[in-house]
Amino acid sequence: xxxxxxxxxxxxxxxxxxxxxxxxxxxxxxxxxxxxxxxxxxxxxxxxxxxxxxxxxxxxxxxxxxxxxxxxxxxxxxxxxxxxxxxxxxxxxxxxxxxxxxxxxxxxxxxxxxxxxxxxxxxxxxxxxxxxxxxxxxxxx
Numbered sequence: 468x469x470x471x472x473x474x475x476x477x478x479x480x481x482x483x484x485x486x487x488x489x490x491x492x493x494x495x496x497x498x499x500x501x502x503x504x505x506x507x508x509x510x511x512x513x514x515x516x517x518x519x520x521x522x523x524x525x526x527x528x529x530x531x532x533x534x535x536x537x538x539x540x541x542x543x544x545x546x547x548x549x550x551x552x553x554x555x556x557x558x559x560x561x562x563x564x565x566x567x568x569x570x571x572x573x574x575x576x577x578x579x580x581x582x583x584x585x586x587x588x589x590x591x592x593x594x595x596x597x598x599x600x601x602x603x604x605x606x607x608x
Contacts, residue, residue, distance in 0.1 A: 469504045470497075471542065471570030473580035476596060477507060477515035481531045482522050487581055490596035493604060494579065498538035508544035508569040510562070512536075542573040557588035564588070 472494075479487040480495050497503040512532060519528035544565055551572075552564030563585045570578045570591065577592040579599055586593040594602075 468502050468577075469506060469573065469575045470494075470599075471566070471573065471575040471578040472505055472507045472511065472539070473566055473578060473582070474507075474511040474514035475581040476579050477511055477535065478518045479581070479596075481515055481519040481528070481535070487596060490600045493600060494596055495538065504540060505538065506540045506542050506570070506573055506575060508542045508566060510544045510565060510569070512541070540573075542569040542575075544569040548572060555588060560585055567591075 475487075476491050476494070478484065479491040483492075495505070498505045512535070515535075516528050516532050519531050523531070548565055548568040551568040552558065552561055555564050555568075558564035558567070563582070567578065567586060567589055575591060577594055577599070578586060578589065579594055579596055580586065581595065583593050583595050
């Protein structure tokens with residue numbers, strides 16, 4: 468199962484932002500465990516870095532991003548995704564559309580975000596981390 472992590476998921480993990488961190492930290496623990504593949508875009512990493520730097524300083528933010536890079540696969544977020552995002556008349560938020568097409572073109576099964584409503588135009592499953600946790604972690608018990 469290939470999962471795309473939106474920037475707010477990464478920010479939650481890097482800054483230990485509760486209550487979301489309760490779920491996002493467990494989701495991050497899936498990295499490298501079959502059948503899960505966690506992906507994000509360089510744009511999401513840049514956004515996460517910005518917020519981590521504001522809270523922890525540049526050196527700590529860089530270390531945190533370095534750790535994430537050991538566990539995440541980076542999707543394309545280039546010309547193709549930008550053209551798709553700008554052409555989508557349903558999508559009002561360009562950044563959300565960029566992330567969506569980055570996930571879509573990387574064959575992600577779902578996109579995890581704290582802003583599910585922002586992806587109303589999505590053709591792939593968009594889940595809040597708590598919903599994902601309840602469906603995939605609690606089912607196994």
